[in-house]
Amino acid sequence: MSAATGSDSGVGAALTPPPDVASPVRHPDAPAPGTLLGAHYDQCFGCGEGQLHGLHLEARAGEGVTVTAEFTVRPAHQGAPGLAHGGVLALALDETLGSLNWLLRVIAVTGRLETDFVRPVPVGATLHLEARCTGVAGRKIYGSAVGRIGGSDGPVAVRADSVFIEVKLEHFTKNGRPQEIKAALADPDQVKVARAFEVNP
Numbered sequence: 001m002s003a004a005t006g007s008d009s010g011v012g013a014a015l016t017p018p019p020d021v022a023s024p025v026r027h028p029d030a031p032a033p034g035t036l037l038g039a040h041y042d043q044c045f046g047c048g049e050g051q052l053h054g055l056h057l058e059a060r061a062g063e064g065v066t067v068t069a070e071f072t073v074r075p076a077h078q079g080a081p082g083l084a085h086g087g088v089l090a091l092a093l094d095e096t097l098g099s100l101n102w103l104l105r106v107i108a109v110t111g112r113l114e115t116d117f118v119r120p121v122p123v124g125a126t127l128h129l130e131a132r133c134t135g136v137a138g139r140k141i142y143g144s145a146v147g148r149i150g151g152s153d154g155p156v157a158v159r160a161d162s163v164f165i166e167v168k169l170e171h172f173t174k175n176g177r178p179q180e181i182k183a184a185l186a187d188p189d190q191v192k193v194a195r196a197f198e199v200n201p
């Protein structure tokens with residue numbers, strides 16, 4: 001058992017899909033290409049409207065199992081003077097990759113995220129992100145994402161590979177702080193999101 005992780009689960013697992021990986025399948029009820037996906041949780045630091053300094057990332061469904069997203073770097077997101085913090089950029093990639101859940105109609109959490117920081121991203125710049133699911137193996141969902149600056153065909157500033165792990169709704173209800181879980185379950189909009197994933201809270 002690793003002291004750093006508390007578990008050996010998945011540690012050292014490659015980000016490259018195994019040979020028996022299946023092609024991702026777009027769920028028949030997935031939002032149509034071009035549809036704005038909206039926040040999965042109002043208090044999410046990546047996409048929630050309720051987080052003052054959050055990224056307010058807006059993701060749209062693409063073709064197949066792909067999404068596009070935009071995020072404009074604000075002064076609250078700095079790591080060095082006038083530049084976005086790397087952790088914030090990793091979050092933008094993570095959130096975009098997580099939005100693939102909407103197209104698969106599966107609830108999954110990030111297990112592993114490997115990020116390349118290719119170019120500095122200044123405050124005021126808009127990061128144009130694109131994520132695609134590259135395969136599914138059991139509960140493991142593989143993905144890749146890039147973020148470009150200066151437009152959706154601009155130079156790559158960041159990129160990432162990820163493995164998300166499918167979980168049940170209980171992952172949140174059992175592990176989350178009770179007061180937020182209670183509030184989420186009492187919020188009809190949140191219940192609607194959970195229903196979209198065909199789970200019954």
Ligand SMILES: CCCCC/C=C\C/C=C\C/C=C\C/C=C\CCCC(=O)SCCNC(=O)CCNC(=O)[C@H](O)C(C)(C)COP(=O)(O)OP(=O)(O)OC[C@H]1O[C@@H](n2cnc3c(N)ncnc32)[C@H](O)[C@@H]1OP(=O)(O)O
Pocket residue numbers: 009010011013040041046094095096097098099100101102106107108109110111112138139140163165167172173181184185190193194197201
């Ligand atoms: C009321 C609340 C409502 C909530 C909302 C409802 C619906 C909305 C849901 C989704 C919304 C849509 C979009 C979401 C957008 C963005 C999301 C942001 C994503 C995040 O920001 S999320 C936070 C960070 N994230 C975590 O907080 C995870 C902490 N962690 C754990 O909770 C466990 O660690 C877990 C569950 C990951 C695994 O635990 P486990 O016991 O279930 O899994 P187990 O060990 O059985 O492994 C099964 C197979 O996965 C492989 N595997 C396991 N771990 C791996 C790893 N790390 N890397 C590579 N592979 C790994 C194994 O190797 C094995 O593979 P194999 O099958 O081949 O053996």
